[in-house]
Each structure stands twice: as C-alpha cells, then as structure tokens.
Amino acid sequence: MRIRTRFQEGVAVVSIEGDVDMYTSPELRSALSELTGERVPRIVLDLGAVPFMDSSGIATLVQTLKEARPYGGEVRLAAPGKNVLRILELSNLMALFPIHGSVEEALRGEA
Template sequence: MRTNIIRQQSMMASYDVVNGWTVVEVDGDLDAHTSPMIREAVIKLLGEGHRHFILDLGFVPFMDSMGLGVIVAVTKRIREQEGSLRIASVPGRVLKIFDLSGMRESYEIYHSSADATRSAPSLGSLVHWPHPSST
C-alpha cells in the first residue's frame, strides 16, 4: 500500500515496502526548494525503522546540485544505520547530473523499481560508499 509522505503543490513523494525495500517515489523537481522535504522524509522513515531504500526518480523532470546533495546526505544517514540505497528510474537529464558530478559510479542505478527490488537488501551494502565495492 503506497503511503504519501510529502504532498505539496510543487512536489509529491510516497513510499511502499517491496521485498524488504522502502521504495520512495518522488514526483516533482528535486532542487533547492524541495530537497529539504525529501531529506526530512527519509530521516523520518529511518526513525520509524526503515533501513533499505530505493529512491525512484522516474517522475523527477529536473534535479540540480542541491538535489544531488540531498541524495548524498540521505545516503550518509542510511549508511550510519547500516542500511542500503539504490536509485531507480532515472530520467536522462537527471542521470546527466550523476555523470557530471562523478557520482554515477557511487550508486547502484536500476532501470526501474521492479528491477531494483528483485533481490532482497543486504546489510552493509554502503560500507564502501562513495566508492563502489570491488566484488
């Protein structure tokens, strides 16, 4: 069952739990104005016991450096809780931000949330973040 966690005029976000993953779907720009909302929503979910996240960006038409910054910030928080993070459904424009920043190799990026949830999460998957593991 999908649960709304942000419902603003400029952005909506909801989550669902699938195969041990908390799939957070963002709908709207991920920028200086909306990034703090995503950060707080993920922190709240962490506080409720969620540890393994998929950030679905399929409905994000625009992301700036503040959007990427919030992804890095929540990654650090998730890592502190021995959780994991995968990124899914990244539009080409948004993927370019990951490429230009050199962060693409630091994340597991999946074509879709369905692909990302196929395997169950494992503890310590962010232990080598921001560098990919050599396995």
C-alpha cells in the same frame, strides 16, 4: 513535487514526482531522514517522474547515503531519466549509488 512512500518486502520505495531543487529538496530530505532514522535497511528512490534535479537534490541523496551507511543501510536509484542521469554523472555520483532501470529491478537488485 510529490513524495509517496510504500513498503514492499521490507524495502521502502520512495516515488518522487516533480523537480527536486532548492525549494523542494528540504521536503525530500525530511522524508528520507525519517526512513534512515527508523533504520530502514533498503531504500529505493523511484526517480522516473523527476524531470530535473539540482545540487541540493544531489546533496540530499548523498546525505541519505551518509545516514544509511553507518547501520548497513542501502540506497538505490531507480529509473532516472536522461536529465537526472546527466546531473548524477556531472556530480561524479554514478559510482556511489547502484542505479537500476526500474523499481522492479532495484527491488530484485539487478543492474
């Protein structure tokens, strides 16, 4: 898995490439905790290159949201493929995260 973080207009765009599972999720959790630790107001997770995510990946997303909410931070998901979408659905997380078709839409706040 590869993680790249860039900042655009104060928004942290985190691009993830590869499977997010029990092996790789600690690295993602650490990268995202760094952002919430700095109280970054909006984090966009680009999931376009994530073919698979398991429950540890889901737990990482929820943890990030839990860390961001107390300071008014926001976590948006962008471009999830059908596998990741299905796992989000199965985990009942669709209502918890704003989900956008692309990073650009997430940056603009469009559904």
